[in-house]
Amino acid sequence: MNPYDGANIRWTTSTGADRFRRSLYTFLRRTAPYPMMTTFDATSREFCTVRRVRTNTPLQALSLLNDEAFFELARALAQRMLTEVNGDLRARLSYGFRLCVSRAPNQTELEKLEKLYQRQLAHYRADKAAAQRVAKGVPPGLMDEGRAGDPAELSAWTMVANVLLNLDEMLTKE
Numbered sequence: 001m002n003p004y005d006g007a008n009i010r011w012t013t014s015t016g017a018d019r020f021r022r023s024l025y026t027f028l029r030r031t032a033p034y035p036m037m038t039t040f041d042a043t044s045r046e047f048c049t050v051r052r053v054r055t056n057t058p059l060q061a062l063s064l065l066n067d068e069a070f071f072e073l074a075r076a077l078a079q080r081m082l083t084e085v086n087g088d089l090r091a092r093l094s095y096g097f098r099l100c101v102s103r104a105p106n107q108t109e110l111e112k113l114e115k116l117y118q119r120q121l122a123h124y125r126a127d128k129a130a131a132q133r134v135a136k137g138v139p140p141g142l143m144d145e146g147r148a149g150d151p152a153e154l155s156a157w158t159m160v161a162n163v164l165l166n167l168d169e170m171l172t173k174e
Contacts, residue, residue, distance in 0.1 A: 013068070039063050056172070064166050071158075074165055075134070078157035089114060093160070100164045113160060120156035131155040 028034070028045055039059050043049050064070050081096040093113045097105040105113065124131040134155035164170065 036063060036067065036069075054172075060171075061166065064171070065162065070165065071162065074162035075154075075158045077161035077165065078154060081157055081161065082154065089117065092157075093117065096161060096164050100170045101167060113163070116163060117156055117160050120159040121152060124152035124155040128152065134158050 028037075030044055030046065033042070033044070039057075040063075041053050041055055043052060077096060077099065080099070081092045085092045085095045090110060093110060094105055097103075097109065097113070124134070128151070131151040131154075135151035135158075
């Protein structure tokens with residue numbers, strides 16, 4: 001998007017090197033604010049503020065669960081859990097949990113995540129087309145080398161990572 005084109009108020013996804021830049025570098029336009037920033041209470045920048053208002057709305061949860069950027073973040077976290085931990089299911093779950101909330105999961109949390117993983121893995125093993133859709137965009141070498149497992153496994157881990165990234169403790173840490 002050309003930020004200086006006054007007639008262009010549509011936000012488009014960047015490509016190339018700009019695609020993965022932090023939102024800190026997003027061009028701000030008062031007349032057409034970036035939707036995600038509005039959802040998460042970004043200021044209008046018409047005046048200085050010391051502290052942003054904190055809210056928790058259903059739109060925020062829907063954005064975090066369904067936005068393409070957050071889904072890619074979940075897939076990247078899933079890849080980290082698969083490639084950086086040589087261990088069993090619980091070791092990988094604990095690692096992902098620690099990355100997100102900076103503490104080890106308790107037994108109940110670990111059991112819930114384990115059940116979620118098992119349900120998702122069964123779902124994606126039964127629906128290979130869905131697994132392929134979730135795994136699309138993964139660097140080809142990662143799947144070929146077996147570091148991330150099959151698409152069903154990566155898809156199940158992506159859903160677990162999506163849950164971890166949407167934990168209240170992850171989102172509202174102070």
